[in-house]
Amino acid sequence: MAKAALWVIVFFLPVFPATLLFSYLYRRLSDPRQRAAMIVLWPQLGVLLLWLFQPQIPAWLGWAALFSAAFYGFRALVLKGLDAWAGFMALSLLPLAWLLPSEAVGSVLGHVMMLLVTLPLAVLVLLAAEISDRYGAAYLGLTPGLLAEHPRLTGLLVTTLLAVLATPPFPAFFVMLGLLTEVGVSVAVGLLLVWYLWGWSGVRVFQQLAMGEEAAAVVSVTAGDVSCQALWRYGALLAGIGLSGVVLVWSMAGGV
Amino acid sequence: MKMLLVLLVSAPLLSAVFLMLNERGARQAPRVSLALAVGVFAVAGWLLGWRIHQGVDVSMALLGGWPILRLDALGALMAFVIAGISLVVHAYSVRYMAEEEGQRRYYALLDALVFSLLLMVLAGDLLSLLLAWNLVGVLLFFLLGHNVRRPAAGRYAGWGLLTFRVGDVALILAAVLLFDAYETLDLAEIFQRLQQEDDRMVAQWVGALVAFAAMARSAQFLLHAWLPYTMEGPTPVSALMHAGIVNAGGILINRFAPVFAHTDGVLPWLFVIGLFTAVVGSILMLCQNDIKKSLGYSTMGQMGFMIMECGVGAFSLAIYHLIAHGIFKGTLFLGAGGIINEARKHDGVPKDPLYRFVVERGVAVRRPPWKLMAAMTLIVPLLVLGVAHWLVDEEILQKQGALVLLFFGWITGAQLIFSTYKAEVVNLTRFLALMLFSFVIVVIGYVLVSHVFDLFLYPDPAFRASLYAAADIELIWFELVLLLVAVVVVVGWVLVYYADEKGGRFGRGLSRAWLRFYALVSREFYVPDVQTLVSERLLKLARSLNRGLRWM
Incomplete structure (x- = not known):
């Protein structure tokens, strides 16, 4: 039973080629709120199943998960659609859960950690929708100079990107550090390679999205910057995520 | 407090x-x-x-x-x-x-x-250090790309961030190794236990990784291409970067000094890389026609020198160097705009002596006699440096690291005096006296201040000795390296004298070699080109993968 459950969980904490299902469903959903919800809830199901069945995780699965993370991180480098990029980043991030010790994944801490690292991705999907509302599409290269035209939106986007890319003080950075102390040196090197790919990808997104002359001349902008209320709403959420990262590390450091 | x-x-x-x-x-x-x-x-x-x-x-x-x-x-x-x-x-x-x-x-x-x-x-603690180290790179990226209307600013800021990340990866690995070994985040406790347990294996790996992280932050050769290109950012940011941030490599090495004291062979490698970077950076600096880019390569050369100082075990001297470099490079950057403005009014090119004498009716000038200058070039720096170091530490000649620094001090001093050979002066005696006086002041100041830094940063003489000991190499290799560098320098001086004698022209064979070398230097040893090529190939591969696997 536990062995069969493992094959099901592989779809929820997706490892290539079991990523097919996540990828298919993510593309089928057209509403950004549904996509955001999927990014957050999908791995929670995986963690829950791990908790319920507590299967023996074979060693090869860790290596497959690392390969999957690197594979999607690498492919995300050249993606143009921001929501597709968020989907690929999710596929690069989620399999890393297999590298954690099973007692840590299948626990409340596992749920909390997954929530904290997937929330920024969900926010990114929603912000991509905000760009789409203004430019018709959240397509990298189509909206250069976003910062000059929509400074609030860009500020939120950049902060979210930093959270996604495991930059301190956001939780993903500390989860990554925690993970590094649990795995062997060779896996740690692979993990840091994945982290490097995320950084490279993030730099490319920022360069193509926010920099350059304004795109107003080639694309009709249909709305202004995000409202003050939306700024505070998203800002509070991101601040909460950042703060929870500090609290997470504080509790981890306190336990040392 | x-x-x-x-x-x-x-x-x-x-x-x-x-x-x-x-x-x-x-x-x-x-x-x-x-x-x-x-x-x-x-x-x-x-x-x-x-x-x-x-x-x-x-x-x-x-x-x-x-x-x-x-x-x-x-x-x-x-x-x-x-x-x-x-x-x-x-x-x-x-x-x-x-x-x-x-x-x-x-x-x-x-x-x-x-x-x-x-x-x-x-x-x-390790975690705060990692957090701050990482944030510096990220924030610098945004500051260098502050002017979002210039795509080049963002492009080269990205180069910088990605190079920093290479070093971040190494530092994170070092931190993980230390945490695995000692199960604490407190740096003081880690260093204390490292000393007590004399764990050479951990020290060796951590030392190598920390050294690599420092090299990435301080733009050592092959990790340097971003530095001269990140000039599109605001000038004050350039000043802060060159005066403070690139020096972080030296600070990191000093922070982990107790680890390096237990390493074997890491510091000599650091010396070699620093030396190579110093030479390459200085050569590239001389070939630039853009003042900011030239300053960028100058920083690279200085960072090489700083890492080299760490490599010979003179850790506190590296701190002194990075502070001095920070002050003068910050001044140069903040004054660069004024200099460019001034150059638009006056080109600063020295007038031909004949023109000055005949047209401007200026006073006749002359060159110092070359034999006197050659003698001074070789003897004076050695004498001044030797006496100054001996006054501070009588056992100076027993330490390899100190000897290397003495050697480089001699070369630098000789180079300084040699560079004045071409100066055309009216009052030769006054000129020579002033040059010697300023040289003595600089050397005595440098020796005394570095000694004070030594006592302040590393008051324990046994610990200082252990750092020098960790940097020692076998005597035969040490002597060979010194000999090799001395030969290269002397051949360089002879070549320059020869070229000066021939009116700046070499023989046909030498000219051809010189042209080839110049072509290589003008392309910055192809390092930025190779980096661009590799990243383009990787992006092409990612595109092919996405096309082939578009359904998953």
Whole structure:
């Protein structure tokens, strides 16, 4: 039973080629709120199943998960659609859960950690929708100079990107550090390679999205910057995520 | 005192948050930020004075265990330097940025960067160090790309961030190894246990990884291409970067000095890489026709020299060097605009002597006799340096590292005197006397200050000796390296004399080799080209994968 459950969980904490299902469903959903919800809830199901069945995780699965993370991180480098990029980043991030010790994944801490690292991705999907509302599409290269035209939106986007890319003080950075102390040196090197790919990808997104002359001349902008209320709403959420990262590390450091 | 320490680190962060949240505060931003920089400088000065006077380290753990802030000699000194440079940069920015857009963003990022730098030098635990080290790279990326209308600014800022990340990866691995070995985040405890247990294997790996992280931050050869190209950012940011951030490699190596004292063979490699970087950086600097790019390569050369000093075990000298370099390079960057402006009015090209004598009716000038200059070139620096070092430490000739530094001091001094050979002067005696006087002052100042730094940063003579010992290599290799470098330098001098004698022309064979070398140098040894090519190939591969696997 536990062995069969493992094959099901592989779809929820997706490892290539079991990523097919996540990828298919993510593309089928057209509403950004549904996509955001999927990014957050999908791995929670995986963690829950791990908790319920507590299967023996074979060693090869860790290596497959690392390969999957690197594979999607690498492919995300050249993606143009921001929501597709968020989907690929999710596929690069989620399999890393297999590298954690099973007692840590299948626990409340596992749920909390997954929530904290997937929330920024969900926010990114929603912000991509905000760009789409203004430019018709959240397509990298189509909206250069976003910062000059929509400074609030860009500020939120950049902060979210930093959270996604495991930059301190956001939780993903500390989860990554925690993970590094649990795995062997060779896996740690692979993990840091994945982290490097995320950084490279993030730099490319920022360069193509926010920099350059304004795109107003080639694309009709249909709305202004995000409202003050939306700024505070998203800002509070991101601040909460950042703060929870500090609290997470504080509790981890306190336990040392 | 502990409250002041917390205030020092947190004040720039609070300022950054305040500026970010205060949407209507663009006009106030420079004043708020500058006032805070003055305050931070005063607190840092007070803390340094206290540390010098009391001579004890202060540690404090916030929030029940993490983060830990530690005020030791290195932290206090570097916090003061960072606060000082930050104050100058803030003051300069007030006028420089007055008509730029995005001022609030600029000052918020600048203050956040100062916070990260202060946390980096005062971090008492691994996690805070990693956090600050990483944030410095990220914030610098945004500051270098401040002018979003220039795509080149963002492109080269990206090069910088990705190079920094290579070093971040190494530092994170080092931190993980240390945590695995000692199960604590407290740096002081880690170093103490490392010393007690004499764990050579951990020290060896951690030392190598920390050295690599320092090399990435301090633009050592093959990790340097971003440095001369990141000139599209605001000038004050360039000044801060060249005066403070690239020096972080030297600070990191000093922070992990207890680890390096237990390594075997890591420091000599650091010396070789630093030496190579110093030579390559200096060659590339001489070939630039853009003042900012030239300054960029000059920084690379200086960073090579700084890493080289660490490589011979002279850790405190590297700190002295990075402070001195920070001050003069910051001044050069902040003055670069004025120099360019001045050059538009006066080209600064020396007039032909005949023109000056006949047309301008100027006083006849002459060159110093070459035999006298050649003798002075070889003897005077050696004499002055030898006496100055002997006065400070009688056993100077027993230490390989000190000997290497003496050797390079001699070469630098000789180069200085040699470079004055072409100067055309009216009063030769006065000229020579002034040159010698300033040289003696510089050397004595350098020797004394470096000795004071040694006593302040590493008061334990046994620990200093262990650092020099970790940098020692077998005597035969040591002598061979010195001989090789001496031969290269002397051949270089002979070639220059020869070329000068022949009116700047070499023989046909030499000319051809020279042209080939110049072509290589003008393409910056193809390092940026190779980096671009590799990244383009990788992106092409990613595109092919996406096309082939578009359904998953």
